[in-house]
Amino acid sequence: MKTILNLVDDGQLWQFHGGIKPPTRKALTHKVSISELPLPQQLFLSLSQHIGQAAIPVVAIGEYVTKGQLLAKQDGFISAAIIAPTSGTISDIRLHNNTHASGIQAATIILTPDKLEQWREQQPLTLNDDKPVLLERIQQSGITGLGGASFPTAVKLAATAAIDFLIINGAECEPYITSDDLLMQERSDKIVAGIEIMHKLLSPQRVIIAIEDNKPLAIAALEQAVTKVADRLTIIVRSIPTIYPAGGEKQLIEMLTSKQVPSGKIPADIGIVMQNVATSYAVAQAVLADIPLLSRIVTVTGDLVNKPGNYEVLIGTPIEALLKHAEFKAQPQQKIIIGGPMMGFALHHIDAPVVKATNCVIAASKHELPEPPPEQNCIRCGDCEQVCPANLLPQQLQWYAKDQDQAKLLDHDLFDCIECGACAFVCPSAIPLVQYYRVAKAEIRQTNEEKRQADRAKERFEQRNQRLERDKEERAQRSKKAAEARQQAMAKTSDGDAVAAALARVKAKKAAAQQTDAPSDSGKDRVAQAIARAKAKKTQSSGQPTVPTANSPADASSTGDAQKDRVAAAIARAKAKKSQAQPEQSTLASSDAAEADPKKARVAAAIARAKAKKAAAQADTQPEETAEADLSVNSTSELEPSVEPAVDPQKARVAAAIARAKAKKAAAQADTQPVETAEADLPVTTSELESNVEPSAEPAVDPQKARVAAAIASAKAKRAAAQADTQPVETAEADLPVTTSELESNVEPAVDPQKARVAAAIASAKAKRAAALADTQPVETAEADLPVTTSELESSVEPTVDPQKARVAVAIARAKAKRAAAQAQMLPETVESDSSVEPISTMEQASPQIPAASDDKKARIAAAIAKAKAKKLAQQTDHNNNLDQT
């Protein structure tokens, strides 16, 4: 049983599956000897012209370099160095068009030759040097596979496994290319010298040089060179049949040794190393002459070059220069192919440089290399699988590639495709099969990358979740421990009323926060104060200054001296606030105390309750005495003296009753919602308005007025009560007719029917407008409201109508409108106030019957009060809402 080695020695050749025999078209150049290309203007040395990591530049822009100097060192194990092909200056390191199928630019060192060919120091080695030294020299010389793949040679030659066969690939199976052919014809001695070096590095059992049988001259030259070293080394020169792609690594191995390289493995794994003849030549040059990889042989051919041939070209020469030297004739449209027609790529930019893998440049017109015919349907003829050297099913791959069925593609071994192009060459339907496979491979790679990232992200997400869980548990543990400690501490110091104390504290804080401008002098609960201040600021910024609350009493006392009234009002206001604050302050105090001592808190709470009771009790006593207990009562009592003696005692009683009501409300302030406070306020305002307006009225009207006031007060109360629950606008709308009807009902018996009608008209008009409030902007509505009301008033007011009544009605109407507006939306007071002012003046002007200045002012003030109250109500509502939220 003969071993493979025996069979190889016998000259046995095997066959690989498939293969095609395209016309070789090598006649143009296969006898043209190698000539040197003149030095180009610039050399473009791409940093990534090999398999593996891009090289890292070690020179700077502007630096002078000598020939053979290292320009870029290799980055990592699988990488290669870039050497200066000639001496000169580094003019730039930037992106430049790279010689690649993609047309993408790559980082390039641009070298401007100085034509001096200054060499660096050269240190030739010999075969006697150690293997590591030889390998290092090969590595430093930047030698990569010159057959087309550009794999770093030093890495390949560093194989430590036992090597059976060292195969030197001189097949050159692609059509057109003759660079290896000429190299073998002319420089076979150097090639053999390189083989010797590699033999030393690898110690293979056999060395085979494979040459296709269409290169008889090359075979002869190598056989001659081989005999010269026959005493040292036995090299087999094997002539192989001319089939494309016999020169492919895997196919050649199968042909020469019948072995197949297992999928996913490299030939070294089965004891075989293959190198191109040009690589072997470069190795010899680098080791024996210390000439690193500076140049290579490039075949320039095609029907568009007048001087086709094989040129020795410096790495980095622009293709442009090469074509120019070969007398390229540019056409409107042509194809410049780098490499052979089967596996080479079409060049995008003619200024791309010659790289280490460039073995051929074909400049072809449409006649030589026609555009591919249009793709047709696959007729399932199976010719493609007849020719596939990897024994694949290209037809099925094509179906699945079109379908993007990645599972089936992998099932059919897509990645074993060597992209030789034989299948596409024979396809009767002119389907660009290899392009489909390239795209499918890229898609699969992308899917794998995405999956990998997704898996990693998922992993990180799960780890993060676990970490958060852990943290949460730890926190829970810690808080539990702290709670226990606290409880223990509290159990020791208190008798268990901490909860009540805390509740009291919360209440106090809440009440304190309700105040917009509470000038609390407790000074202890600063937080509550701050909250209150913030709230105050907020309402102020929204245009509802707290001034109206102060203004109301001031406006109320419109009789007599306005100034005096204002002062009194201010005092009244302050007192009101103070009284409001009192329960809170007591609670505040109590809350402070509670912090220290729950007992004290209870005491403080009791005190507060007592005070409230007292205030309420005081409100129940005679009106004069209410002044002491409740400030709102005080305000009323204060106001009363400012009222002119003409005030009806009945009025006073009414006022007193109202004041009582207010007092009660104020007493309950600490517990109830501020809205109710506002409720309490409004009737007062209105009634006060009435009471204050009344003095100028005729005595006969007074009882009526009182009724009116009462009616208004009750109506308002109702409205305010409903405010907290329903929408402000609707409430206002709902209320207006009520008020109006109440007004009418209360007023009618003693009022002139005409007046009643007027009032009714006004009220209805206002009601309508308020209804429109919900849709349009309140400001404008309010604005629109008042003048209309005024005009309506004017129109409906007959000369016999009491101007006072008219004014009252107007004021009421305006107030209502404003309230409705305020409830719908909190708008800048200023606008409303301005608008409120104008209509009044308009009204005044329009109705000359209406008395002059003082009345005018009164009316204005009354309107302002109403507006202010409305705002305050809205404000309180807002505070309420804020409190609810906090």
Place this chain on the structure above:
Amino acid sequence: MYLSVTPSPHRHGNTNTASIMRNVILATLPGILALVYFFGYGVLFQIAICVATAIASEAAILRVRHKNIRVHLSDNTALLTGLLIGIAIPPLAPWWIGIIGTSFAIIVAKQLYGGLGFNLFNPAMIGYVLLLISFPVAMTNWLVPLELSQFSLSIADYISAIATGYTTSGLTVNELRHGIDGVTMATPLDTLKTDLTLGLTSGESQSKAIFDNIAGVGWQWVNIAFALGGLVLLKMGIIRWHIPVAVLGSLAICSLIGFVLDPDSNGSPLFHLFSGATMLGAFFIATDPVTAATSNKGRILFGLMIGFLTYIIRTYGGFPDALAFAVLLANMTVPVIDYYSKPTTYGRGSNNE
């Protein structure tokens, strides 16, 4: 200066679908000539009708599918389908037979499945089987070989018979089938089958006039002519040897086994091989690349199946000539055959050294 950028490979072989189909059509000429010589001009008229229908219906369906009519018609595949149907149907079949069968084959069996390359079933066989099942009488009115016929027909007779069903002298096609001895003659296969059911032995049946030499007057020469055409295709490399060899081989082996076991009830292998549509089917119909398996292993399996099924249906089935059915049944198995007959990729063999 514009640089044209297209993907590799930048060279293309000279094969294209249109030239392949054209070569196949040319290879059928010997067989057609033999048919004309032995059975008259009828076959030419049928071919004309079917080819015209094929092209017209393909143009129509391509228009409906919004495809480029010129590009798709110029690949000659519709032409070939029409031709094959024209050869397959009786020479004096009514004119509408060819139209129905061919239009169904092109429109339904080919284009509605997705067009060229996407059809699962052989369109010509689908058309033929449709006709056979739908119009059994018209499809079995095979003419008697001219040498055995008592009538001689002129061109006008052919045209009139195809167009109207009557010759110019008023004879029906069925009457034309009367042989010299006045008995209606059928094809050799049909004769043998009928006689076997009638209780005659195959030897007795084959002593009839219709059986001359091996496989019947006329029919054997037609088959030899088609085989010649097929061999030419093989030489040109347009078809590969796997399918014809597998079909003929399995049919021969099966009929040999049957003949050896029971010679009185079976025709001889030679009879089976050279009678009916065997050679036409083996070289021209079964080798249709679209509907056959793709790998060589798969093709052998495909061919074996056709041969075997042909024998079975001929012997035990209800039809005298079973090639169409056998082909269609084998077409159905092609996706499975393809999946399980994948070659071993380079580097993935279990015996990698």
